[in-house]
Amino acid sequence: MCGRYSLTSPDDAMRQLFAYESPPLNIAARYNTAPTQQAPVVRQDETGARELVKLRWGLVPSWADDFGIGARMINARSETVAGKPAFRAAFQRRRCLVPATGWYEWKSASEGKDGKISPKQPYAIGYPETPPFAFAGLWESWDKGAVETTGGGEGTGPVETYTILTRAADEDIAKVHHRMPVILDAAAWDTWLAPDTLTEKTADLLLNGPTPEGLIHWPVSTRVNKPANDDPSCLEPADPAGADAAEAPSSPDQLRLL
Protein backbone atom coordinates (compact mmCIF):
# COMPACT_ATOMS: atom_id res chain seq x y z
CA MET A 1 0.00 0.00 0.00
CA CYS A 2 1.14 3.51 0.41
CA GLY A 3 1.16 5.09 3.84
CA ARG A 4 4.16 7.37 3.53
CA TYR A 5 5.84 9.02 0.53
CA SER A 6 8.29 11.66 -0.64
CA LEU A 7 8.11 14.60 -3.03
CA THR A 8 11.39 16.39 -3.43
CA SER A 9 10.94 18.10 -6.80
CA PRO A 10 11.17 21.87 -6.99
CA ASP A 11 8.11 23.79 -8.19
CA ASP A 12 9.47 24.58 -11.63
CA ALA A 13 10.14 20.92 -12.40
CA MET A 14 6.65 20.03 -11.25
CA ARG A 15 5.07 22.82 -13.26
CA GLN A 16 6.88 21.73 -16.38
CA LEU A 17 5.88 18.11 -16.00
CA PHE A 18 2.27 18.51 -14.90
CA ALA A 19 1.56 21.67 -16.89
CA TYR A 20 -0.59 23.35 -14.26
CA GLU A 21 -1.43 27.03 -14.57
CA SER A 22 -2.24 27.89 -10.96
CA PRO A 23 -0.04 30.27 -8.96
CA PRO A 24 3.06 28.75 -7.39
CA LEU A 25 2.66 27.13 -3.99
CA ASN A 26 5.41 27.25 -1.46
CA ILE A 27 6.38 23.61 -1.86
CA ALA A 28 9.28 22.51 0.29
CA ALA A 29 10.95 19.19 -0.43
CA ARG A 30 9.19 16.47 1.55
CA TYR A 31 10.87 13.21 2.53
CA ASN A 32 8.21 11.75 4.78
CA THR A 33 4.68 12.86 4.00
CA ALA A 34 2.30 11.14 6.42
CA PRO A 35 -1.50 10.73 6.51
CA THR A 36 -3.48 13.79 7.76
CA GLN A 37 -0.78 16.14 6.50
CA GLN A 38 -1.17 18.66 3.70
CA ALA A 39 0.42 17.80 0.35
CA PRO A 40 0.07 19.03 -3.23
CA VAL A 41 -2.19 17.33 -5.78
CA VAL A 42 -2.91 18.13 -9.43
CA ARG A 43 -6.54 18.37 -10.58
CA GLN A 44 -8.68 20.08 -13.18
CA ASP A 45 -10.39 23.32 -12.28
CA GLU A 46 -13.85 24.36 -13.55
CA THR A 47 -12.38 25.68 -16.79
CA GLY A 48 -10.55 22.45 -17.55
CA ALA A 49 -7.13 23.85 -16.72
CA ARG A 50 -4.85 21.95 -14.40
CA GLU A 51 -4.12 23.36 -10.97
CA LEU A 52 -1.79 22.41 -8.14
CA VAL A 53 -3.46 22.61 -4.73
CA LYS A 54 -2.56 21.50 -1.23
CA LEU A 55 -5.06 19.07 0.27
CA ARG A 56 -5.18 16.94 3.39
CA TRP A 57 -4.22 13.28 3.00
CA GLY A 58 -7.10 11.05 4.09
CA LEU A 59 -10.37 11.36 2.19
CA VAL A 60 -13.34 12.55 4.25
CA PRO A 61 -16.62 11.76 2.45
CA SER A 62 -19.00 14.70 2.13
CA TRP A 63 -21.57 12.99 4.35
CA ALA A 64 -19.18 12.14 7.18
CA ASP A 65 -20.15 13.41 10.63
CA ASP A 66 -16.72 12.68 12.01
CA PHE A 67 -13.87 14.43 10.28
CA GLY A 68 -11.47 11.97 11.89
CA ILE A 69 -12.64 9.26 9.50
CA GLY A 70 -10.11 10.67 7.05
CA ALA A 71 -7.22 9.14 8.95
CA ARG A 72 -8.51 5.73 7.89
CA MET A 73 -9.25 6.65 4.26
CA ILE A 74 -5.70 7.14 3.06
CA ASN A 75 -5.93 4.44 0.38
CA ALA A 76 -8.66 3.06 -1.86
CA ARG A 77 -8.48 -0.31 -3.57
CA SER A 78 -8.66 -0.05 -7.35
CA GLU A 79 -10.50 -3.35 -7.48
CA THR A 80 -13.43 -2.10 -5.39
CA VAL A 81 -13.32 1.70 -5.40
CA ALA A 82 -16.20 2.14 -7.84
CA GLY A 83 -18.67 0.52 -5.49
CA LYS A 84 -17.61 1.85 -2.10
CA PRO A 85 -19.91 4.46 -0.55
CA ALA A 86 -16.93 6.35 0.86
CA PHE A 87 -15.22 6.75 -2.52
CA ARG A 88 -17.89 6.36 -5.16
CA ALA A 89 -18.75 10.04 -5.63
CA ALA A 90 -15.11 11.09 -5.75
CA PHE A 91 -14.30 8.30 -8.19
CA GLN A 92 -17.06 9.51 -10.50
CA ARG A 93 -16.05 13.15 -10.76
CA ARG A 94 -13.12 14.13 -8.54
CA ARG A 95 -9.99 12.38 -9.65
CA CYS A 96 -6.53 13.83 -9.16
CA LEU A 97 -2.84 13.13 -9.54
CA VAL A 98 -0.66 12.91 -6.47
CA PRO A 99 2.89 13.98 -7.35
CA ALA A 100 5.63 11.94 -5.70
CA THR A 101 9.27 11.07 -6.10
CA GLY A 102 9.10 7.86 -4.08
CA TRP A 103 7.25 6.02 -1.36
CA TYR A 104 7.89 3.70 1.57
CA GLU A 105 6.81 0.19 2.41
CA TRP A 106 7.45 -1.78 5.59
CA LYS A 107 8.39 -5.40 5.14
CA SER A 108 6.81 -7.22 8.02
CA ALA A 109 8.82 -9.08 10.60
CA SER A 110 9.65 -12.62 9.55
CA GLU A 111 11.58 -15.68 10.60
CA GLY A 112 14.45 -16.69 8.33
CA LYS A 113 15.47 -20.24 7.43
CA ASP A 114 18.10 -20.02 10.12
CA GLY A 115 15.42 -19.28 12.67
CA LYS A 116 16.51 -15.69 13.14
CA ILE A 117 13.79 -13.09 13.38
CA SER A 118 14.04 -10.15 11.02
CA PRO A 119 12.26 -7.16 12.51
CA LYS A 120 9.95 -4.94 10.51
CA GLN A 121 12.09 -3.15 7.94
CA PRO A 122 11.24 0.02 6.00
CA TYR A 123 12.14 0.30 2.30
CA ALA A 124 12.17 3.29 -0.03
CA ILE A 125 10.88 2.76 -3.57
CA GLY A 126 11.33 5.03 -6.56
CA TYR A 127 13.11 5.66 -9.84
CA PRO A 128 16.77 6.46 -10.35
CA GLU A 129 17.38 10.18 -10.85
CA THR A 130 14.16 10.92 -8.92
CA PRO A 131 11.86 12.23 -11.62
CA PRO A 132 8.49 13.20 -10.20
CA PHE A 133 5.70 10.81 -11.10
CA ALA A 134 2.01 10.57 -10.28
CA PHE A 135 -0.10 8.33 -8.09
CA ALA A 136 -3.74 8.00 -9.06
CA GLY A 137 -5.82 9.85 -6.46
CA LEU A 138 -9.32 11.01 -5.59
CA TRP A 139 -10.29 14.18 -3.77
CA GLU A 140 -13.34 15.25 -1.83
CA SER A 141 -14.74 18.33 -0.13
CA TRP A 142 -16.20 18.26 3.38
CA ASP A 143 -18.20 21.05 4.94
CA LYS A 144 -19.94 19.83 8.05
CA GLY A 145 -19.39 21.92 11.10
CA ALA A 146 -16.59 24.37 11.61
CA VAL A 147 -13.14 22.87 11.64
CA GLU A 148 -10.49 24.75 13.51
CA THR A 149 -7.36 25.65 11.65
CA THR A 150 -5.74 22.29 11.07
CA GLY A 151 -2.03 22.69 10.43
CA GLY A 152 -1.61 24.33 7.06
CA GLY A 153 -5.36 24.63 6.61
CA GLU A 154 -7.21 27.84 6.03
CA GLY A 155 -9.31 28.17 9.16
CA THR A 156 -12.98 27.29 9.07
CA GLY A 157 -14.87 26.30 5.98
CA PRO A 158 -14.81 23.41 3.54
CA VAL A 159 -11.87 21.06 3.91
CA GLU A 160 -10.54 19.29 0.84
CA THR A 161 -8.96 15.88 1.25
CA TYR A 162 -7.51 13.15 -0.97
CA THR A 163 -6.73 9.45 -1.09
CA ILE A 164 -4.29 7.29 -3.08
CA LEU A 165 -5.42 4.31 -5.17
CA THR A 166 -3.71 0.96 -4.63
CA ARG A 167 -3.23 -2.23 -6.68
CA ALA A 168 -1.45 -5.54 -6.36
CA ALA A 169 2.32 -5.11 -6.22
CA ASP A 170 4.32 -6.02 -9.30
CA GLU A 171 6.74 -8.92 -9.12
CA ASP A 172 9.74 -6.92 -7.97
CA ILE A 173 8.00 -4.81 -5.34
CA ALA A 174 6.19 -7.86 -4.04
CA LYS A 175 9.52 -8.86 -2.47
CA VAL A 176 8.84 -6.06 -0.02
CA HIS A 177 5.07 -5.76 0.06
CA HIS A 178 2.06 -7.18 -1.74
CA ARG A 179 0.27 -3.89 -2.44
CA MET A 180 1.48 -0.69 -4.07
CA PRO A 181 0.10 2.66 -5.20
CA VAL A 182 -1.24 2.99 -8.75
CA ILE A 183 1.23 4.97 -10.87
CA LEU A 184 -0.29 6.66 -13.92
CA ASP A 185 1.99 7.47 -16.81
CA ALA A 186 1.71 10.85 -18.50
CA ALA A 187 -0.32 9.47 -21.39
CA ALA A 188 -3.12 8.65 -18.97
CA TRP A 189 -3.25 11.93 -17.06
CA ASP A 190 -5.76 13.84 -19.20
CA THR A 191 -8.19 10.95 -19.28
CA TRP A 192 -7.87 10.38 -15.55
CA LEU A 193 -8.34 14.05 -14.65
CA ALA A 194 -11.30 14.85 -16.93
CA PRO A 195 -14.46 14.70 -14.76
CA ASP A 196 -16.58 13.40 -17.63
CA THR A 197 -14.44 10.39 -18.50
CA LEU A 198 -16.59 7.28 -18.40
CA THR A 199 -16.13 4.97 -15.42
CA GLU A 200 -15.38 2.22 -17.87
CA LYS A 201 -12.28 4.11 -18.98
CA THR A 202 -11.03 5.28 -15.60
CA ALA A 203 -11.42 1.79 -14.19
CA ASP A 204 -9.42 0.50 -17.13
CA LEU A 205 -6.58 2.90 -16.36
CA LEU A 206 -6.45 1.61 -12.81
CA LEU A 207 -6.78 -2.08 -13.50
CA ASN A 208 -5.14 -2.57 -16.88
CA GLY A 209 -2.53 0.17 -17.03
CA PRO A 210 1.08 -0.73 -17.78
CA THR A 211 3.18 -2.13 -14.93
CA PRO A 212 5.69 0.57 -14.01
CA GLU A 213 9.17 -0.13 -15.40
CA GLY A 214 12.44 0.64 -13.70
CA LEU A 215 11.36 1.03 -10.11
CA ILE A 216 14.02 0.21 -7.56
CA HIS A 217 13.81 -0.34 -3.82
CA TRP A 218 16.29 -0.37 -0.98
CA PRO A 219 16.23 -0.65 2.80
CA VAL A 220 16.29 2.56 4.81
CA SER A 221 16.64 3.53 8.44
CA THR A 222 13.72 3.22 10.84
CA ARG A 223 14.02 6.99 11.18
CA VAL A 224 11.29 7.10 8.57
CA ASN A 225 8.91 5.46 11.05
CA LYS A 226 8.41 8.75 12.83
CA PRO A 227 6.59 11.31 10.69
CA ALA A 228 8.45 14.15 12.39
CA ASN A 229 11.65 12.90 10.77
CA ASP A 230 11.06 14.64 7.46
CA ASP A 231 14.56 14.94 6.03
CA PRO A 232 16.89 13.29 3.50
CA SER A 233 18.02 10.67 6.00
CA CYS A 234 14.75 8.87 5.27
CA LEU A 235 16.10 7.96 1.83
CA GLU A 236 19.61 6.97 2.79
CA PRO A 237 20.36 3.29 2.15
CA ALA A 238 20.67 1.37 5.42
CA ASP A 239 21.64 -2.14 6.35
CA PRO A 240 18.47 -4.14 6.78
CA ALA A 241 18.43 -5.26 10.37
CA GLY A 242 18.73 -9.03 10.59
CA ALA A 243 18.13 -9.54 6.88
CA ASP A 244 20.18 -11.26 4.21
CA ALA A 245 22.63 -9.54 1.90
CA ALA A 246 20.32 -9.77 -1.10
CA GLU A 247 18.23 -7.05 0.41
CA ALA A 248 21.07 -4.58 0.73
CA PRO A 249 21.38 -1.79 -1.83
CA SER A 250 22.77 -3.19 -5.06
CA SER A 251 22.45 -0.54 -7.71
CA PRO A 252 24.73 2.50 -7.90
CA ASP A 253 21.69 4.30 -9.31
CA GLN A 254 20.14 4.18 -5.89
CA LEU A 255 22.73 6.52 -4.52
CA ARG A 256 21.75 9.16 -7.05
CA LEU A 257 18.39 9.33 -5.35
CA LEU A 258 20.12 11.08 -2.52
Added chain:
DNA sequence: CCAGACGTTGTT
Protein backbone atom coordinates in the same frame (compact mmCIF):
# COMPACT_ATOMS: atom_id res chain seq x y z
C1' DC B 1 -38.89 -0.55 7.74
C1' DC B 2 -34.85 1.79 10.61
C1' DA B 3 -29.99 1.61 12.38
C1' DG B 4 -25.54 1.82 11.51
C1' DA B 5 -21.67 1.68 8.72
C1' DC B 6 -19.24 3.79 5.19
C1' DG B 7 -11.77 1.77 4.83
C1' DT B 8 -7.20 -0.56 4.11
C1' DT B 9 -3.57 -3.06 5.71
C1' DG B 10 -1.72 -7.23 7.71
C1' DT B 11 -1.91 -11.24 10.42
C1' DT B 12 -3.64 -15.49 12.28
Added chain:
DNA sequence: GTCTGG
Protein backbone atom coordinates in the same frame (compact mmCIF):
# COMPACT_ATOMS: atom_id res chain seq x y z
C1' DG C 1 -5.53 -4.80 22.07
C1' DT C 2 -7.43 -0.90 19.66
C1' DC C 3 -8.17 3.71 18.45
C1' DT C 4 -6.57 8.40 17.19
C1' DG C 5 -3.37 11.55 15.35
C1' DG C 6 0.54 12.87 12.31
Added chain:
DNA sequence: CCAGACGTTGTT
Protein backbone atom coordinates in the same frame (compact mmCIF):
# COMPACT_ATOMS: atom_id res chain seq x y z
C1' DC D 1 2.21 3.74 7.32
C1' DC D 2 3.91 4.18 12.52
C1' DA D 3 3.61 6.44 17.16
C1' DG D 4 1.32 7.20 21.04
C1' DA D 5 -2.58 7.27 23.80
C1' DC D 6 -5.90 4.73 26.09
C1' DG D 7 -10.02 8.56 31.75
C1' DT D 8 -12.94 11.39 34.81
C1' DT D 9 -13.72 14.55 38.27
C1' DG D 10 -12.86 18.66 40.41
C1' DT D 11 -9.94 22.30 41.50
C1' DT D 12 -6.62 25.92 40.58
Added chain:
DNA sequence: GTCTGG
Protein backbone atom coordinates in the same frame (compact mmCIF):
# COMPACT_ATOMS: atom_id res chain seq x y z
C1' DG E 1 -25.70 9.95 0.22
C1' DT E 2 -26.04 4.90 -0.13
C1' DC E 3 -25.48 0.28 1.18
C1' DT E 4 -25.80 -3.63 4.53
C1' DG E 5 -27.70 -5.90 8.37
C1' DG E 6 -31.38 -6.77 11.67
